[in-house]
Amino acid sequence: xxxxxxxxxxxxxxxxxxxxxxxxxxxxxxxxxxxxxxxxxxxxxxxxxxxxxxxxxxxxxxxxxxxxxxxxxxxxxxxxxxxxxxxxxxxxxxxxxxxxxxxxxxxxxx
Amino acid sequence: xxxxxxxxxxxxxxxxxxxxxxxxxxxxxxxxxxxxxxxxxxxxxxxxxxxxxxxxxxxxxxxxxxxxxxxxxxxxxxxxxxxxxxxxxxxxxxxxxxxxxxxxxxxxxxxxxxxxxxxx
Numbered sequence: 001x002x003x004x005x006x007x008x009x010x011x012x013x014x015x016x017x018x019x020x021x022x023x024x025x026x027x028x029x030x031x032x033x034x035x036x037x038x039x040x041x042x043x044x045x046x047x048x049x050x051x052x053x054x055x056x057x058x059x060x061x062x063x064x065x066x067x068x069x070x071x072x073x074x075x076x077x078x079x080x081x082x083x084x085x086x087x088x089x090x091x092x093x094x095x096x097x098x099x100x101x102x103x104x105x106x107x108x109x110x
Numbered sequence: 111x112x113x114x115x116x117x118x119x120x121x122x123x124x125x126x127x128x129x130x131x132x133x134x135x136x137x138x139x140x141x142x143x144x145x146x147x148x149x150x151x152x153x154x155x156x157x158x159x160x161x162x163x164x165x166x167x168x169x170x171x172x173x174x175x176x177x178x179x180x181x182x183x184x185x186x187x188x189x190x191x192x193x194x195x196x197x198x199x200x201x202x203x204x205x206x207x208x209x210x211x212x213x214x215x216x217x218x219x220x221x222x223x224x225x226x227x228x229x230x
Contacts, residue, residue, distance in 0.1 A: 093213050
């Protein structure tokens with residue numbers, strides 16, 4: 001049972017927009033800790049996608065965007081492409097001084 | 111460029127211990143914390159703890175307290191993660207990743223991962 005809750009799966013057709021939610025509590029996201037997002041393909045290491053709630057590292061397309069509000073955060077992907085099919089994870093910090101992850105969301109491009 | 115290269119896959123019996131190494135290059139080893147994260151088959155990512163390569167200070171997730179030890183050798187820019195009293199549910203891919211500091215920071219980049227299989 002992950003501390004942060006993500007939908008197990010989302011899907012969308014090419015060109016569409018999808019949103020992946022990440023719900024926490026008052027001891028992590030709600031306490032003001034930043035949320036970061038990672039993209040992970042099977043058999044490879046996670047790749048940083050969004051840091052500090054809404055910042056994109058160099059090289060990440062602007063089709064990816066992040067936001068945080070209250071005890072939740074969201075990752076939006078616009079102009080969906082086949083290459084976006086992957087697992088996505090949110091990460092934050094808990095007042096127990098632990099890093100915490102969401103359970104991951106599998107994105108399927110129809 | 112910043113790169114983390116981990117040691118190879120391991121197969122261990124229940125009750126044994128495993129050590130995974132993570133060799134850093136492309137940056138000053140003592141400038142960034144090293145975190146360890148694991149992913150069991152079909153499961154999500156799980157944070158295990160961090161080591162500050164500069165001071166040697168560590169912080170472990172409560173779940174792993176007493177079974178995990180994180181160390182480093184600054185002379186060869188390498189961090190180590192030791193996990194003892196292995197159980198079958200410790201079978202996972204273990205990753206190291208750099209961060210500016212403690213676990214409220216983002217992790218980037220990551221090592222390639224090391225598969226540890228625990229089986230009798």
